[in-house]
Each structure stands twice: as structure tokens, then as C-alpha cells.
Amino acid sequence: MRFNRSLLVFLGVLALVGGSAFWFTGSQLARAFPLGGMGVWSAWTWATLLWAFPLFRATVYRHDPGRLQGFAFFLLGMGATTLVLLLLLRLLGLGLGLAGYAWPAWAPWAMLGAGTVFCLWGWQTAYGPAVVKTVRLPTPGLHPGLEGLRIVQISDLHVSHLMAEGQVARMVDQIAELRPDLIAITGDLADGPLAGLKDAVAPLARLKAPLGVHYVTGNHEYFWDVDHWLEELSGLGFEMLLNGHRLVEHRGARIKVLGVNDPAALRVGRSDGPDLTKAMEGAPAADYTLFLAHQPQCFVLAERADADLFLAGHTHGGQFAPFPPIVSLFHRYFRGLYRHSPRLQIYVHSGSGFWGPPNRLGVPPEIALLVLEAGPAAP
Numbered sequence: 001m002r003f004n005r006s007l008l009v010f011l012g013v014l015a016l017v018g019g020s021a022f023w024f025t026g027s028q029l030a031r032a033f034p035l036g037g038m039g040v041w042s043a044w045t046w047a048t049l050l051w052a053f054p055l056f057r058a059t060v061y062r063h064d065p066g067r068l069q070g071f072a073f074f075l076l077g078m079g080a081t082t083l084v085l086l087l088l089l090r091l092l093g094l095g096l097g098l099a100g101y102a103w104p105a106w107a108p109w110a111m112l113g114a115g116t117v118f119c120l121w122g123w124q125t126a127y128g129p130a131v132v133k134t135v136r137l138p139t140p141g142l143h144p145g146l147e148g149l150r151i152v153q154i155s156d157l158h159v160s161h162l163m164a165e166g167q168v169a170r171m172v173d174q175i176a177e178l179r180p181d182l183i184a185i186t187g188d189l190a191d192g193p194l195a196g197l198k199d200a201v202a203p204l205a206r207l208k209a210p211l212g213v214h215y216v217t218g219n220h221e222y223f224w225d226v227d228h229w230l231e232e233l234s235g236l237g238f239e240m241l242l243n244g245h246r247l248v249e250h251r252g253a254r255i256k257v258l259g260v261n262d263p264a265a266l267r268v269g270r271s272d273g274p275d276l277t278k279a280m281e282g283a284p285a286a287d288y289t290l291f292l293a294h295q296p297q298c299f300v301l302a303e304r305a306d307a308d309l310f311l312a313g314h315t316h317g318g319q320f321a322p323f324p325p326i327v328s329l330f331h332r333y334f335r336g337l338y339r340h341s342p343r344l345q346i347y348v349h350s351g352s353g354f355w356g357p358p359n360r361l362g363v364p365p366e367i368a369l370l371v372l373e374a375g376p377a378a379p
Helices: 002-030 038-060 067-098 107-126 165-177 194-206 226-235 276-280 296-304 324-328
Strands: 131-139 150-154 182-186 213-216 244-250 253-259 288-292 309-312 336-339 345-348 366-374
Touching: 002 038, 002 067, 002 107, 038 067, 067 107, 131 345, 150 165, 150 309, 165 194, 165 366, 182 253, 182 288, 182 309, 194 226, 213 253, 244 276, 253 276, 296 309, 296 345
Parallel strands: 131 366, 150 182, 182 213, 253 288, 288 309, 309 345
Antiparallel strands: 150 366, 244 253, 336 345
């Protein structure tokens, strides 16, 4: 009953937001033409293509792996970008009106054209190679054996019917070239039923590092039969940190790797949400503590665990312009490196894949290479 109620609330919000976006887009484009003209029909046809069609496909046919579904998600991203541009145009137009000026009637169509160009650019970036972001972490009192330790983090890969096996394999090859000592995967690795995605995730079995490939769940795994996915990922050779820890050694230094489950487990009726007590049960002392979770809000758990480095994802860095500044309003730690305290550093990954629209305009897919260094903490 709780699931049904949640689903109804979600569909209601989707209908409200989607309906409002459809109306605003169509009405703004239609302003350029006389009532009843062919131009008006063109305006509402575009509104249908950008909102009604993709939202219908995304909800009713969400398991459909066909190309039409990919096109629908592309249009959804185009609609979102165009909507923001039209809103900005409207707001700036109010200011111009006070000064006695007005935008030309064709201005909304220029925004539609700009949205098209931006989304084609973002589509190309989303399907292109990931950008390797090297981040050096000056750490006071670092054990000499950890000098130069290389940690590769990927997050939010969202392997789905929109992502081919070749794209995953290319990322695995990129990671291999970085020669990581340890690999961390901070959730949302898959976004669909296992049966249709086994081949797409198969290249992940080639992820190798001397200190292991460590994985924690994201929220999306819990939407797609999480137990089957966890069994599959364990079979790929991952160290499954399901409210657990591992102790690894490197050049005489002991590294404790802690990981907690995503809070989404509780929202879908499971009892195995994030549990720091369980994760730390029996954990020995170590020279360095690495804490993994999917959502940045779990930094409070990393702080309680006396961690040195907390790795998270979830935000996608806003995924595509113009949304990063909007998304950042909802997260204390949003994207990149932060120092939370004299001891705890936080890195929030911008995502290695994409969710929903295949669009990464201004926020390319990322592989993070974090390198430990002895030295004073950065200001």
C-alpha cells in the first residue's frame, strides 16, 4: 500500500510538472503567430514532442530498449533546456517591458534553436570518453607508505538500455591506464533490469586494482531488484561494502575502507539502510580511513567514523547546463573537493554516465583519480 501511494504521488507530481512545462512551452512559442494559424499548430506540436511524447514513453515504456526510447529521452533533455531558456527570456522580458522595450516575436523560437544546439552538444559529450580529473590530497601526518597512493573513483554510471557495452568497456580501459592502487564505486552503477543489462556490465569484471574494487549501493539499485544486482556485481569480483568494512595494507600502512548502504533501501521497504554501527563492527585501527557512500549527505556518518576521506556521488554535478547552480542549492557538498574539518576531506563525484536525458553539457562524464600526498592541508 505504501508503494502504491508513493507511485501515485510520483505520477501526480510528474503530471503537474510535465503539464505546466507543456503549457508554458507551447504558449510561449505560439505568441509569435496569429490565433488559429499554422504557426500555432507548429508551436503546440513542438510542445508535444518536447514534453507529452517523452514523458509518456519514459513512464509507460520505461523498459523498452528501442531507439525510439533513446530519442524520447533526448527530447526530454531538449525540453528541459528549452524550458529554462524560455523562462529566462520571459523574466528578462518583464524587465525590458518596464523600460518600454520588448523582445521580438520570434525570440522564443530562437531559444528553441539554442536548446537544440545545446542538447546536441551535450549528447555528444555524454557518449564521449570520460574526462580524467586528477585531484591531489595533501594530508597532514600521512603514513609514508601511503605517499602517492592512487584511488580511482567512478560513480553514477547508470548502465541502461541507453548505454552500450562498448561505452562501458572504453571506461574500463581508461581506468586501467591510470594504474590505480584502489578503485571505489560509489553507487548507481546500473539503471534497469539485470536480464537486459548483463552484457553491458560484463566489461566491469576487468576492473582490477591491487587493493581491490570496493562498491557501495546507490539509490537506483533499489529500484531494479537490488538482490539480483548485488549477486551479479559480487560475481564480477567487487568487494561489496554493504554496511561493512575491509582492511587492506599498502607498503606497511593499514587502510580501513568503510561503506554504508544507500538510504533508498528504507524508502522501498527494506530494513538494510545505512548502518554505521554495523559497518564499524569489529573494525580495527588503521593509518588511514576511507569512507564510501552514495549520497553526500552521509558525510555526517563519515565524520562519526573519524574518516580521513569521504567519497560520494549522486548529484551528477547537475549533469547538464543550465542546471548545476540549481541543483547545488540542495546540497551542502555538491561537486568536487571540500575540506569538512582539519581531518576529513570530501570528494563528490560528478558522475561517470548519465541518467535520463543523454546530455552532459558543461559537466562531462568523469573518472576521478585521487592521489594522496604528505603535506599541510590545503586551505
